[in-house]
Amino acid sequence: MKIIKDQIGREITLKSVPKRIVSLVPSQTELLCDLALENELVGITKYCIHPFNLKSTKAIVGGTKKVDYEKIKELKPDFILCNKEENAYDMLPELEKIAPTYFSDVNTINDSIDLILHLGSILNRRTESDNLAHKIEFKLADFKQFIKDKPSRKVAYFIWANPWMVAGNDTYINEMLKLNKFENIYDSMSRYPKIVIDKIRWEGDPDVLIFSSEPYKFEDKHAMEIGSFTNRSITVFGDGEMFSWPGSRMLLAFDYFKELHKKLESHF
Template structure:
């Protein structure tokens, strides 16, 4: 295989054997992308959180979590490409892997960067045409997403005990804005802890409780209704807001359904 030298999304130069034959994905949404690009047979390692497609953890070895890698198992798999993400993986582990293997990293905080990632992954894996077409389809679906821009204030919760929300410079925040929501915590850091009193003071019109990473469910609605009696409180599909791979094919339609139901 002839090496293909590319720049990843954190501006590292990476020499990737082309086309790679033994790929490890350390990010669930990028694992799904690889399979949707027809690369399932080349994916030899995934994390325990790579739940899409269902067969991913059966056909590939599980190499730990997104923030705790099984280095011995990775070594036995002899990967010629590892794909990770700056936010979802941990720096020390990535640096250790990069000392031995080609490691290509994504860094995504908005839709444009997600589409760029899809195209670049297609390029380095020999699936350029398919990836370009996928990115174009996703872009078109969002272009047709008509919203009453920033008309509804919203708080998007990702965790409980302590309460944590998605705020500025996050992929979730970008999709919120595209869906016509104004983030009530836009003045804070990316994933801040917030108190019940802060939530009361902000008084968002809508409170969106994500199904992941914390599994919010119907039983939690009453808890937030006490804090913000006038807010509309909804459980939302976290994958549609935070998975930045091929699942984005469905996100614009999902966001449209939220708008119409609001």
């Protein structure tokens, strides 16, 4: 018997090291596999696309906001992994009836590394989690060296259209923007505010408009519509996984950011 705390401060009682895990978070599903826990993973969401083979080998229990509780129950999990941002908190009472449920809360790189190390400890994968954390810290230090002499650029990071929504403060995305020396013109707004696009010039007139690949599928027409309200913005269709997926995806993110900056340099 072991009592642990998740990242939102809830106490969870585990009878033993979990052996049947349901993950309701795509980035954390990927993380579990990179911690050599694919065999212990029994259930995932329809949005868990990495590694690509999981959808054909694991049970799909729904999405991130709505799940099939009976299907989860049939899987007999002994650990359910959720995230404060990805999953609806009102799911918790039903999930707790099925198995101990862990909620992560990741808004910074340190939060992500803490999660990796904590899951490694809980799930008996300390060696794997330590190695992963060290690799991320090494690549982070390398990227900070790369970015230190780059100029700051004002940006707006779009996640949705009609209504138009952007990433604001108190988000992991905003932390990634800061790391890249991107000054978020909506940094004064919390989380994911709705905005009026014809005011974008007066709210900061960004140098770069980033249209995330998820959760909304932006098209050229969206970029043209918003671009008409700015003076000089460069449009980027950004890889949302690199900006918003913490965990092992960070190993790929820093190289992606380097290439992004090289492309931007050709426009300025």
